[in-house]
Amino acid sequence: MHIPDLLARISAEVADEVGKGSAADYIPALARVDTARFGMAVAELDGTVHGTGEWRQRFSVQSVSKVFTLALALAQPGGDEVWDRVGREPSGDPFNSLVQLEHEDGIPRNPFINSGALVVTDELAARGSDVTEELLSFLRKESGSPGIAVDEEVADSEAANADRNRALAYFMASYGNMRMPVPDVLAQYVRQCSIAMNCAELALSGLFLARHGVRNDGSRLLERSQAKRVNAVMLTCGTYDAAGQFAYRVGLPGKSGVSGAILAVVPGRCTVCVWSPGLDARGNSVAGVAALDRFTTLTGWSVF
Ligand code: DON
Numbered sequence: 001m002h003i004p005d006l007l008a009r010i011s012a013e014v015a016d017e018v019g020k021g022s023a024a025d026y027i028p029a030l031a032r033v034d035t036a037r038f039g040m041a042v043a044e045l046d047g048t049v050h051g052t053g054e055w056r057q058r059f060s061v062q063s064v065s066k067v068f069t070l071a072l073a074l075a076q077p078g079g080d081e082v083w084d085r086v087g088r089e090p091s092g093d094p095f096n097s098l099v100q101l102e103h104e105d106g107i108p109r110n111p112f113i114n115s116g117a118l119v120v121t122d123e124l125a126a127r128g129s130d131v132t133e134e135l136l137s138f139l140r141k142e143s144g145s146p147g148i149a150v151d152e153e154v155a156d157s158e159a160a161n162a163d164r165n166r167a168l169a170y171f172m173a174s175y176g177n178m179r180m181p182v183p184d185v186l187a188q189y190v191r192q193c194s195i196a197m198n199c200a201e202l203a204l205s206g207l208f209l210a211r212h213g214v215r216n217d218g219s220r221l222l223e224r225s226q227a228k229r230v231n232a233v234m235l236t237c238g239t240y241d242a243a244g245q246f247a248y249r250v251g252l253p254g255k256s257g258v259s260g261a262i263l264a265v266v267p268g269r270c271t272v273c274v275w276s277p278g279l280d281a282r283g284n285s286v287a288g289v290a291a292l293d294r295f296t297t298l299t300g301w302s303v304f
Contacts, residue, residue, distance in 0.1 A: 001299055003042050007052035009298070010040065014290045021278030021286035024258040029157035030060070033259075035278035038287055043203035043271045045211060055199040059275055060154045062257030063095065064202060065192040066117040067238075068135055071208070071230055073120050075221050082123045085177055086116045088233055095240045095283060096164045098171060106175025110237040112255060115168045119177060121189045126179035132191040142208070142216050143201035155194035162190060193257075202263050203273040209234075209253070209265045231265055235303070239289075242282040250292040251302035260285040264292050266301045 019036035039054035073082045091109040093100060100109055108115035124131045132150065140148050169182040178185060197205070208215050209231055213222035222230065234253035239246040239262075246254055252272075254264040260277035262285055272295060276287035296302040 003044075003050040004052075006295075006298060007040055007042065007050055010291050010294045011038065011052040013294050014038070014287050017287040017290040018276055019278055019287075021280050023260070023277045024279060024283070027154070027158050027161055027258075029151075029154045030259060030277075033059075033277045035260075035276070038274075038276040038291075039199045040272070040274040040291055041199035041203045043200070043207055043273075045207065045268075045270065047204065047207070047216060049200045049203060051200055054275070057275070058151075058196040058198045058201075059259045059261060059277070060151050060194050060257075061197050061202065061261060062193045062259045063112065063114075063117070064255050064257040064261050064263050065135065065195060066112050066120070067209075067230065067234065067255045067263065068138060068205065069117065069120045069124060069131065069192060070111045070233075071222060072134060072138060073123050074226050074230070076124075076127055080226075082111075082120060085123065086111050086119045088237070090237050090241075090243050092241050096168070098164075098168060101168070101171055101175075106172045106177040108172070110233060112233065112237045113240065114165055115172060118165065118169050118185055118189055119172065121192065122178050122180050122185045125185060125188060131188045132195075135192055136195065139195065139197065139201070139205050142205040143197070144204065144216075145197075145201050148195065148197055148201060150191050150194050151196040152194075154196070155191050158190045158194055159187070162186060165189065199261075199273040199275050202261065203271045206263050206265060206271040206273070210267055210269060210271050212267065228267075231267060234265065239284050240282050242280070242284055246284070246289065249289060251296050251304045252292065253303070254292065256284045256288070258283050260288060262288040262292060267303065269301055
């Protein structure tokens, strides 16, 4: 498979999808973005990256950060204990929904919806970590880009519009499922979502999941079975209440964010990151899902 030709073909084939959908409107700094943009990168296991379109354009990673914070939490000694505080089932509800928490003792369905990610951030913070700094350090090393940083404009915009996430965190605190003060956890969560990266950087940073837990320097972040589990939860829960549709169309572990990014993993082969800010009603990138659909169809690289 000649990946540069493949990417050029996919880019041409999804051109009609680019610009469809709408940018996330609940965070002003995201709402301003032009939806007619598209970038895609593939990172091979040896760190070779191929790209098309705006694959070097940075955007805030938003919920794609949830994959990395989960991996960092699991990598701690006793890290699997995080599963006592967060489940592993698809929610079938929007990513910022409150409803299940009341019936389920304040335990979020999975780590890839906002409530679950708040718990993961809390878990890391309670273990003494400056979560955003730890995350930045990991992402800079894996991508080889020391300049990766928080987009302060997005962070401010998001912090000023965080009432839903604040409500989720306080609600979980009322069930005893928050260890650190909610304002601290919320501040960390917002900054993680606001980290700015491009498709190449995200694809490189996710390669440990294609390498069964092994980082770019050859050291191990996760045990093989832990990496398998993160990929499994990405497949079943990584695209909110459209995870079934994503598995059907794409057939890969994937995690989306409301900036229009999706990071997908082909275990044992590569990672793919696509970015296009036009979102469907569930909050997933219209052109991004279409591009990944074409990618797995043309290559046959799927977990199925
Ligand atoms: O929590 C938020 O509202 C955003 N910072 C991230 C949302 C997102 O990408 C979808 N979340 N699962």
